[in-house]
Amino acid sequence: MSTPPAERVWEVFRQEDEGDPMVHAGNVNAPDAELALHYAREFYGRRGESHRLWIVPRDEITELDDPDLLKPPFDRSHKKPGGYIIKHKLEAAKQRALAETGE
Amino acid sequence: MTVTPDLDIETREALAELVLSVADDEFVIGFWDSEWTGIAPMLEEDVATSSIAQDEIGHAKALYELLGELTGEDADQIAFGRDTDGYRHAALLNHRRGDWAFSVARRYLYETADAVRLGALAHSAHEPLALLTGKMRREETYHLLHAEAWLRRLGDAPGDARARFANAIRDLWADAQDVFAPLAGEEVLVRSGMLPTPMRALHADWQARVRPALEPIAGPLPAAAPSLDGRERRSDDFAWLHSEFTSVARAEERATW
Numbered sequence: 001m002s003t004p005p006a007e008r009v010w011e012v013f014r015q016e017d018e019g020d021p022m023v024h025a026g027n028v029n030a031p032d033a034e035l036a037l038h039y040a041r042e043f044y045g046r047r048g049e050s051h052r053l054w055i056v057p058r059d060e061i062t063e064l065d066d067p068d069l070l071k072p073p074f075d076r077s078h079k080k081p082g083g084y085i086i087k088h089k090l091e092a093a094k095q096r097a098l099a100e101t102g103e
Numbered sequence: 104m105t106v107t108p109d110l111d112i113e114t115r116e117a118l119a120e121l122v123l124s125v126a127d128d129e130f131v132i133g134f135w136d137s138e139w140t141g142i143a144p145m146l147e148e149d150v151a152t153s154s155i156a157q158d159e160i161g162h163a164k165a166l167y168e169l170l171g172e173l174t175g176e177d178a179d180q181i182a183f184g185r186d187t188d189g190y191r192h193a194a195l196l197n198h199r200r201g202d203w204a205f206s207v208a209r210r211y212l213y214e215t216a217d218a219v220r221l222g223a224l225a226h227s228a229h230e231p232l233a234l235l236t237g238k239m240r241r242e243e244t245y246h247l248l249h250a251e252a253w254l255r256r257l258g259d260a261p262g263d264a265r266a267r268f269a270n271a272i273r274d275l276w277a278d279a280q281d282v283f284a285p286l287a288g289e290e291v292l293v294r295s296g297m298l299p300t301p302m303r304a305l306h307a308d309w310q311a312r313v314r315p316a317l318e319p320i321a322g323p324l325p326a327a328a329p330s331l332d333g334r335e336r337r338s339d340d341f342a343w344l345h346s347e348f349t350s351v352a353r354a355e356e357r358a359t360w
Contacts, residue, residue, distance in 0.1 A: 007145075028147050034252050039147035041245070042154045 010036040011061065013054040014044050022054055033057075110173075117288020118229060118297055119173045120191070123181075124286060124334055125220070125236075126166035127192040130182060131341070132213055133159030134348050138200045155246050162239050169231055183352035187337050187345045194278040194330075197338035201271065204264060207253045208271035209279075212313070214250040216282035217243060219309045228296030251316075258320040265320070272321040280306065281333025302329065 013022040030036035136156035143149035167178035224236035257268040283306035292298035
């Protein structure tokens with residue numbers, strides 16, 4: 001028996017409706033992009049559940065999982081929006097805009 | 104059950120014969136290819152092949168229902184209630200699944216022929232048939248792409264795979280012509296625009312399309328034409344398949360679920 005063609009893993013992302021975010025659906029094994037497309041369609045679209053698929057070879061994804069970059073050891077709380085209440089400022093801005101256009 | 108009223112008997116019978124031939128083709132290839140479920144060359148291909156086989160059964164169901172509107176019969180009864188002699192699938196579909204190369208060769212031959220046929224039927228003067236085949240075409244486009252993808256792979260494969268594929272093409276070539284076997288009422292159908300192009304012309308279109316794809320793999324293929332009994336010959340292989348796909352219907356007659 002001859003050896004089968006080398007397979008690649010293809011990550012599949014699906015969109016349920018136009019405008020929805022692309023969400024990771026899973027992956028398929030396939031020797032090339034053409035069959036990857038067919039298999040992705042059968043695995044993640046055959047029941048009419050997808051509006052669009054992205055099929056990406058896993059080995060072409062640039063991955064970042066370095067904890068020094070993603071979870072640095074210093075305090076990051078000043079980069080989060082917590083503690084800064086914007087609600088009242090928004091309300092005031094809205095009233096101002098209303099008053100201006102109302103005249 | 105509504106019976107299409109505005110057709111004379113001659114036209115209705117001819118149309119029923121046409122719809123039955125397409126339905127039986129889809130039904131039988133659907134069952135043959137579903138024989139790969141669980142044992143296809145890889146998991147992904149297993150799912151793809153099984154899903155395509157299911158699509159074909161779905162097309163057959165819709166066509167049997169359309170036929171029921173013409174004849175007043177029940178779709179399940181048409182599908183499962185006939186003896187082997189009553190089926191009108193093309194001789195191409197008389198053969199058991201064989202190895203993977205054989206199934207791919209058959210699917211390529213069938214999908215290409217079906218595409219040519221659907222291209223004509225989508226413009227049928229019988230509107231329900233035009234609508235249904237137009238819808239089928241959208242799904243069959245993918246089936247054809249899938250079959251073409253495998254044709255190239257096996258055609259370019261080293262050694263044994265390519266040889267098996269070439270043999271399968273040569274073995275099936277004569278029977279493949281019979282997808283275009285003449286129908287009993289074809290003259291009426293062509294005259295009324297129900298079949299916009301005669302089978303003879305569709306056959307020529309199909310050959311012109313597949314020869315350039317197949318001959319580099321299988322070598323020169325002989326001149327071949329559809330045979331008069333191309334939809335009437337039955338085989339032991341089909342008798343076996345028939346006993347399989349009717350087994351549930353026979354076990355509990357008129358059961359519902």
